[in-house]
Amino acid sequence: MGKLALGVYPGLVGSACYDFSLKLAAAAADKGHKVSIWYSGNATGSVKAHQKHLKDYSTAEKYLTALLEKGVEICTCEACTIARGIQKPEGIPGVQWNSMHWYLAAIHSADRVLHIGGE
Amino acid sequence: MGDVKCAFIVQRPQYKGETSRLAMTHALAYQTVEILLEDGETVTPTLCFVGEGVLGLSKGQKAMEMYGITSSESHIKNCLLVDLDVFVCKEDLEKFGIPESTLPDAEDMGAEKQIRVVPFAEIQKAMEEAKHVLFF
Numbered sequence: 722m723g724k725l726a727l728g729v730y731p732g733l734v735g736s737a738c739y740d741f742s743l744k745l746a747a748a749a750a751d752k753g754h755k756v757s758i759w760y761s762g763n764a765t766g767s768v769k770a771h772q773k774h775l776k777d778y779s780t781a782e783k784y785l786t787a788l789l790e791k792g793v794e795i796c797t798c799e800a801c802t803i804a805r806g807i808q809k810p811e812g813i814p815g816v817q818w819n820s821m822h823w824y825l826a827a828i829h830s831a832d833r834v835l836h837i838g839g840e
Numbered sequence: 841m842g843d844v845k846c847a848f849i850v851q852r853p854q855y856k857g858e859t860s861r862l863a864m865t866h867a868l869a870y871q872t873v874e875i876l877l878e879d880g881e882t883v884t885p886t887l888c889f890v891g892e893g894v895l896g897l898s899k900g901q902k903a904m905e906m907y908g909i910t911s912s913e914s915h916i917k918n919c920l921l922v923d924l925d926v927f928v929c930k931e932d933l934e935k936f937g938i939p940e941s942t943l944p945d946a947e948d949m950g951a952e953k954q955i956r957v958v959p960f961a962e963i964q965k966a967m968e969e970a971k972h973v974l975f976f
Binding site: 830 | 881
């Protein structure tokens with residue numbers, strides 16, 4: 722099976738691009754592919770734990786938790802995340818925090834990269 | 841797997857959004873990615889500015905003085921300092937009436953690399969040679 726690296730940059734709320742990335746990652750993982758997700762920019766706001774799912778807003782936590790259980794590797798840009806006032810202990814358990822080179826390393830070993838640009 | 845070439849294509853203006861800046865900071869990370877890779881493995885990005893992405897690159901920026909944030913000029917200079925290939929689309933500069941002479945260099949920092957203003961065909965070639973193309 723292949724290896725897919727996703728780079729996700731859009732904010733959780735505001736477009737369906739973020740939601741699409743979750744669906745794609747789940748579909749790829751279900752097919753047996755190895756999937757990694759890199760969050761940068763506004764997407765990093767989605768790694769905060771204790772999200773309340775209001776129906777008018779996209780939500781991430783329950784989907785990210787499910788992806789982690791499927792073996793999907795998820796990493797957030799530490800600088801982007803703390804710049805938004807989110808500290809590591811507040812993050813969703815299992816999500817990694819690292820620097821931008823994590824994404825480049827994921828790209829290095831990926832068969833396909835889907836880079837979803839943000840705002 | 842050796843070296844993996846990537847083309848980072850910046851098509852949005854600096855300061856309009858965050859991703860145009862993130863293209864540069866992610867490209868700079870090629871300097872440290874080796875700590876996560878096996879011996880002999882590298883990632884080589886080529887940073888290309890096209891379309892509206894050529895806006896906001898001029899030298900003499902005062903982003904730090906005015907807003908307390910790093911300027912795109914500073915990021916570009918750092919990219920040149922670490923020997924990244926930085927291409928700016930010639931046709932798009934002409935479209936916006938931006939003289940090449942307004943683009944920054946990093947000679948004051950000791951960089952040998954310079955921004956290369958190139959026809960789009962050369963940027964297209966960089967994309968074709970890259971294993972992965974990322975649009976910012």
